[in-house]
Amino acid sequence: MQYAVSSRRQKNAALHRRGSGSSFVELAIGMSALVPIAIALIDLCVMIVGVQTNDAVCRESARVAGKADPRDAQTLVGSIVDQANLRAPYRSTFKVLAVQSTIGERDIKALQPVGGPVSGTMTVETEVGIQTNMVHMFYGGKSPMIFHAKQTFPITYIVPPGTSYGHSFSFSSHYLSWK
Numbered sequence: 001m002q003y004a005v006s007s008r009r010q011k012n013a014a015l016h017r018r019g020s021g022s023s024f025v026e027l028a029i030g031m032s033a034l035v036p037i038a039i040a041l042i043d044l045c046v047m048i049v050g051v052q053t054n055d056a057v058c059r060e061s062a063r064v065a066g067k068a069d070p071r072d073a074q075t076l077v078g079s080i081v082d083q084a085n086l087r088a089p090y091r092s093t094f095k096v097l098a099v100q101s102t103i104g105e106r107d108i109k110a111l112q113p114v115g116g117p118v119s120g121t122m123t124v125e126t127e128v129g130i131q132t133n134m135v136h137m138f139y140g141g142k143s144p145m146i147f148h149a150k151q152t153f154p155i156t157y158i159v160p161p162g163t164s165y166g167h168s169f170s171f172s173s174h175y176l177s178w179k
Helices: 001-065 070-086 105-110
Strands: 092-101 122-131 145-154 169-171 176-178
Touching: 001 070, 001 105, 001 122, 001 145, 070 092, 070 169, 122 176
Parallel strands: none
Antiparallel strands: 092 122, 122 145, 169 176
16 A cells, blocks of 8 residues: 555656646747747837837928028938937937928028018928847848838028128128128
8 A cells, every 4th residue: 555655646746747847848939939029029119119209300300490591401400310319219320311492592582681481391301220130021131121201391480671691791801891
């Protein structure tokens, strides 16, 4: 009877060891499938944040450029994109592709010296390059993945009265002269 109890314990212990070994193998196989899925989900989240940030940067650039002097638009848009690159989401790079205005130098000069509102539109196009770990392999194999944004805003700039744009200053010996 003693032998029967001890042999039963040994069989139960052997079955228990085999069960825990198979659980470890199942865990290893499951993790090998779940880790790439988790990395792909993180990549997709990074892409979503990067694309949304690019849209916001493009929209803000077009809005600010539409409020300011159209001749200063390129500089303003460049500074906004530079700020976005300083605060960029993980592994994202922003750049300006185009800044286009329907207002020319002639339109602004026509309002001088009285001043007045300028009517037209300001279009800004930006792109973001997002480096991913895995997702780019499913979409052509190139990293960084490039996304574009294009926004158009009305120009709300008002030429101030009494301005004389188009003239340059030069210093002569004792006075300021206009060219």
